[in-house]
Amino acid sequence: MARDLAPLVDTLAEIVGPRHVRTALPERVTYAKDGLPTHRRVPGVVVLPGSRDEVIAVVRLLGALGMPFVPRGAGTGLSGGALADGDAVLIVLTRLNRILKIDARNRLAVVEPGVVNVRLSVAAAPHGLQYTPDPSSQTACTIGGNVAENAGGPHCLKYGVTATHVLALEVALADGRVVELGSPGGEPWGPDLVGLFVGSEGNFGVATRITVRLLPVARAVRTLLADFTSLRTAGEAVSAVIASGIVPAALEMMDQSCIQAVEDSVYAAGYPRDAAAVLLAELDGAHEAAVAADAETIQAVLRAHGARSVLVAADAQQREKLWLGRKKAFGAMGRLSRDLVVQDAVVPRSTLPDVLETIARIAAEYGLTVSNVFHAGDGNLHPNISFDGRTPGLRERVEAASAEIMATCIAAGGTITGEHGIGLDKLRYMPLLFDGDSLAAMRAVRHVWDPEERVNPGKVVPVHACREWSGLRMGRAPNPGAQSAIRNPQSAIDRKATAR
Amino acid sequence: MSLLDRVRALLGDEAVEVAATPDGVPRVAPASPDAVALLLGTAREEGWRVRIEGAGTWLPADAPADLALTTRRLDKIPAIEPQDLSATAEAGIGCDLLRQQLADRGTWLALDPPGLAGRTLGSIIATATAGPLRQGFGPVRDHLLGVTFVTGDGRLVHSGGRVVKNVAGYDLTRLEAGAFGAFGVIVLIHLRLRALPRADQTLALEGSREDLTQVAEDIAAAGIQPAAHELMSPALARRERWLLAVRFAGSAALVAAEEAGLRAATGGRFAPLRADEGHSLWMRAAESFATRPVAFRVGGLPDSSDELLDLLQHQVGDEWISASPAIGAIRWGGEATIDRLKRLRRTLAGLEVPLTLERAPWPVRSAVGHFGAYREGVGPLVAGLRRTFDPGEAFVVAAEGAE
Numbered sequence: 067m068a069r070d071l072a073p074l075v076d077t078l079a080e081i082v083g084p085r086h087v088r089t090a091l092p093e094r095v096t097y098a099k100d101g102l103p104t105h106r107r108v109p110g111v112v113v114l115p116g117s118r119d120e121v122i123a124v125v126r127l128l129g130a131l132g133m134p135f136v137p138r139g140a141g142t143g144l145s146g147g148a149l150a151d152g153d154a155v156l157i158v159l160t161r162l163n164r165i166l167k168i169d170a171r172n173r174l175a176v177v178e179p180g181v182v183n184v185r186l187s188v189a190a191a192p193h194g195l196q197y198t199p200d201p202s203s204q205t206a207c208t209i210g211g212n213v214a215e216n217a218g219g220p221h222c223l224k225y226g227v228t229a230t231h232v233l234a235l236e237v238a239l240a241d242g243r244v245v246e247l248g249s250p251g252g253e254p255w256g257p258d259l260v261g262l263f264v265g266s267e268g269n270f271g272v273a274t275r276i277t278v279r280l281l282p283v284a285r286a287v288r289t290l291l292a293d294f295t296s297l298r299t300a301g302e303a304v305s306a307v308i309a310s311g312i313v314p315a316a317l318e319m320m321d322q323s324c325i326q327a328v329e330d331s332v333y334a335a336g337y338p339r340d341a342a343a344v345l346l347a348e349l350d351g352a353h354e355a356a357v358a359a360d361a362e363t364i365q366a367v368l369r370a371h372g373a374r375s376v377l378v379a380a381d382a383q384q385r386e387k388l389w390l391g392r393k394k395a396f397g398a399m400g401r402l403s404r405d406l407v408v409q410d411a412v413v414p415r416s417t418l419p420d421v422l423e424t425i426a427r428i429a430a431e432y433g434l435t436v437s438n439v440f441h442a443g444d445g446n447l448h449p450n451i452s453f454d455g456r457t458p459g460l461r462e463r464v465e466a467a468s469a470e471i472m473a474t475c476i477a478a479g480g481t482i483t484g485e486h487g488i489g490l491d492k493l494r495y496m497p498l499l500f501d502g503d504s505l506a507a508m509r510a511v512r513h514v515w516d517p518e519e520r521v522n523p524g525k526v527v528p529v530h531a532c533r534e535w536s537g538l539r540m541g542r543a544p545n546p547g548a549q550s551a552i553r554n555p556q557s558a559i560d561r562k563a564t565a566r
Numbered sequence: 567m568s569l570l571d572r573v574r575a576l577l578g579d580e581a582v583e584v585a586a587t588p589d590g591v592p593r594v595a596p597a598s599p600d601a602v603a604l605l606l607g608t609a610r611e612e613g614w615r616v617r618i619e620g621a622g623t624w625l626p627a628d629a630p631a632d633l634a635l636t637t638r639r640l641d642k643i644p645a646i647e648p649q650d651l652s653a654t655a656e657a658g659i660g661c662d663l664l665r666q667q668l669a670d671r672g673t674w675l676a677l678d679p680p681g682l683a684g685r686t687l688g689s690i691i692a693t694a695t696a697g698p699l700r701q702g703f704g705p706v707r708d709h710l711l712g713v714t715f716v717t718g719d720g721r722l723v724h725s726g727g728r729v730v731k732n733v734a735g736y737d738l739t740r741l742e743a744g745a746f747g748a749f750g751v752i753v754l755i756h757l758r759l760r761a762l763p764r765a766d767q768t769l770a771l772e773g774s775r776e777d778l779t780q781v782a783e784d785i786a787a788a789g790i791q792p793a794a795h796e797l798m799s800p801a802l803a804r805r806e807r808w809l810l811a812v813r814f815a816g817s818a819a820l821v822a823a824e825e826a827g828l829r830a831a832t833g834g835r836f837a838p839l840r841a842d843e844g845h846s847l848w849m850r851a852a853e854s855f856a857t858r859p860v861a862f863r864v865g866g867l868p869d870s871s872d873e874l875l876d877l878l879q880h881q882v883g884d885e886w887i888s889a890s891p892a893i894g895a896i897r898w899g900g901e902a903t904i905d906r907l908k909r910l911r912r913t914l915a916g917l918e919v920p921l922t923l924e925r926a927p928w929p930v931r932s933a934v935g936h937f938g939a940y941r942e943g944v945g946p947l948v949a950g951l952r953r954t955f956d957p958g959e960a961f962v963v964a965a966e967g968a969e
Contacts, residue, residue: 103913137671138678172867172894194789216733227731229740230708245943251894252705253865254744256937256965258949261707261740265733282789305649309672311761314815351820352789355825359819412729416649444731484731492734499734500724507723507955508736514950526735535954 105146139211145489179210216265218485250436284350317443335391502533607720620686655686692746704792717957767842934965
């Protein structure tokens with residue numbers, strides 16, 4: 067902990083209790099990474115508020131002091147997004163884990179940001195409802211984190227990503243002011259600030275209450291596993307399925323490297339080991355006959371486009387097994403080597419065959435193992451690079467290969483992230499995607515929410531690449547009252563309120 | 567040099583329409599996004615006040631301004647990609663033309679906004695006016711992959727892209743959808759498409775509002791998931807009584823199963839419409855809102871739909887109403903005074919229900935505002951965003967009404 071943060075700690079402890087302020091280096095180090103091993107930042111202080119009011123009090127204190135802070139959920143992110151530097155406070159929201167309301171009649175739920183994703187669907191299940199965004203980390207990741215990253219998941223192909231399901235938010239802004247965005251029915255009060263906030267990676271404030279839409283649990287489900295002898299053929303089959311007019315609930319692809327990793331693990335799902343790729347397709351709906359007919363159609367499409375065989379899950383147990391292999395694929399790949407970089411990019415679906423071949427060529431050129439497990443129906447690639455970070459020079463090769471993969475996806479008309487976010491990891495690619503005016507517009511929008519750029523600083527927008535924007539206020543405001551605020555935080559808050 | 571001479575020098579003679587607007591404001595029709603940027607950059611320098619127009623069929627072209635910027639020459643469709651179910655279109659394309667070209671490629675934009683068939687795509691997005699299909703396919707923002715817009719000081723800003731998932735940078739696309747042009751002129755749009763449905767069936771039931779409200783609840787309770795599920799007032803439906811219209815769209819198997827489910831849940835009371843009858847019903851209802859001077863939408867909850875309809879009936883009448891009871895969305899059309907609209911907005915705000923004024927003559931728009939009765943803290947954010955995207959206050963947009 068930086069020495070000048072010491073006086074802050076006592077004040078934080080008064081707000082959240084001493085147990086919930088972490089200052090010892092070994093404790094802070096546990097928060098130094100997210101799910102991506104290539105970025106490491108040790109926060110100055112870690113604070114774990116236990117209620118909405120505590121979050122607001124902490125944010126107000128930090129606002130009065132002009133201190134940077136980073137909101138964090140479960141830390142399962144994959145972009146280096148929820149990392150704080152030594153001069154910043156990490157606000158961990160996992161203790162705000164209450165489901166405040168499930169309104170079955172209106173099909174909505176109100177939750178605190180630290181609620182683990184899958185818990186909401188479990189709680190809604192007795193009402194025949196579910197929360198459909200289902201990131202692979204859904205047994206650990208929080209809904210607050212999902213909101214910050216606009217998280218996706220396999221079933222977002224049919225049901226949409228997090229932004230589709232967030233109706234309203236209560237947000238603590240950088241200075242601790244509380245704003246209410248959206249309405250329970252989903253109609254905004256004016257411009258769509260909920261839509262703007264979702265996916266802002268914590269740059270606009272801390273969501274303290276989240277209202278989400280729930281959807282009926284599908285009454286009929288068919289899960290298909292198609293295997294292919296070439297990656298290209300599997301990619302072509304994806305386009306054929308999409309063009310068929312039937313939208314599967316999910317359409318996932320795993321390549322041979324991934325299949326082997328899964329089959330060698332405790333999550334072995336019975337995927338054919340000799341396949342170059344498998345497609346896992348799921349169809350669901352309210353009517354058994356309709357889902358069965360659509361599944362027949364999709365089977366025919368898959369066979370017509372090169373599937374060697376198509377397995378239909380015989381029962382719920384087999385379906386769960388097939389899905390467990392997919393959902394735990396990232397974990398299974400941990401067996402391949404010590405470190406794993408999970409990449410994230412999106413390409414137009416029709417370009418999948420070419421892009422997959424190019425990625426394989428890049429992997430060969432750099433002498434790296436790249437495994438693909440991804441949301442094929444969305445064109446959302448996850449090329450995963452397995453490596454041992456202790457090998458001299460290997461990290462640099464991984465970085466170079468990642469950059470080449472990103473450039474390939476952009477050249478194909480795609481983007482650099484479909485669900486993991488920019489964070490620290492992809493800052494350098496943003497100028498490849500957006501010109502200086504567009505980046506500056508983003509930065510200017512950020513200043514409307516957080517004029518001093520104190521919330522999750524240094525993420526999402528590469529400041530150096532922004533063109534000048536009229537009215538942009540640069541840098542942090544001078545803060546002469548900071549020291550006295552540490553001794554008496556309430557007085558500083560009151561002063562700020564008066565100044566406003 | 568006069569304003570028009572300046573514009574001609576900038577964009578060429580063909581950018582200036584010879585026929586004057588009804589209120590005498592010169593109308594300029596740039597032919598490219600860059601030309602829009604050039605024009606607005608100059609407007610910022612000269613201090614011109616600019617109103618944004620599309621085809622002129624939805625919002626009246628009556629806002630006081632130095633010039634009218636119409637998007638009608640931005641009418642190209644650079645790409646339709648059936649295999650990716652995406653398309654890129656300029657903002658001034660008429661929806662009827664776009665719909666036809668998409669259908670020719672086997673694709674469909676699942677939006678059925680109110681207004682005339684030739685309404686521009688940019689107008690629909692800027693006002694976020696979805697129609698009955700919002701029940702099955704979501705609001706306007708869910709159909710957007712990205713937009714390019716020009717700010718009030720002439721900057722071209724790109725947001726999103728043309729792929730179906732994208733979290734690179736802040737989502738300015740969603741911010742632009744429904745901002746009524748307060749944050750910029752939308753010039754180019756990347757759209758999410760669907761395959762043209764193999765089957766498309768509308769069924770209808772006439773009855774009293776109370777009876778049909780109960781039927782609508784039964785349909786929702788039975789787990790039936792129509793593409794549209796709309797309660798229409800008699801005038802709107804051109805029937806003797808209220809009409810509950812249900813539309814299923816998708817594969818033949820899905821539509822057949824949903825129809826069977828509807829029959830089972832409602833005792834076979836619905837009458838299927840022929841394809842031309844169904845098309846005509848939805849089209850007429852959409853066009854009707856363009857014939858009334860005022861239209862607004864309210865967004866409540868499903869269990870408050872009936873209460874909201876009562877409230878509307880009491881405060882502004884219920885002659886022209888289209889409601890999606892299963893999602894709590896209601897569109898109202900008719901004549902209403904400024905005072906009544908303001909009072910209604912205040913009453914609805916007390917129920918946590920926003921009212922968005924979609925269409926009205928300028929005196930009403932400027933007094934009531936498209937938006938208002940913001941929740942805690944929203945006003946300063948909206949004001950900050952307006953200053954960011956329109957620092958010279960070039961755009962004449964009645965985002966908020968006069969107090």
